[in-house]
Amino acid sequence: MPQLNPNPWFLIMALTWLSLTLLFLTKLLLTTLTNPPSPHLNTPSTPNWTWPWT
Template sequence: MPQLNPAPWFAILVFSWLVFLTIIPTKVMAHSFMNEPSTQSAEKPKPEPWNWPWH
């Protein structure tokens, strides 16, 4: 039964993690955002009071 031989599957596991940990993060981090987020002020806006008729 070939599935009981761990040698090729362990090599596949190691090489796939090598790819995941080296190549993919560099490609993901190389993307640039079209709209850079702007910093907001530290003060919170005051909420408006509700103007509902409570009956």
């Protein structure tokens, strides 16, 4: 029975997580630049910051 080589799967998973992380950071950066935080920092109950994946 041939031994399975996990290297290709590990590479695929690593690239997938790296891509998702870069995509999340890019969306987060764009959201922060296009929608700056509110100057009223004393009202944290109503933040105008939205999740990047929505």
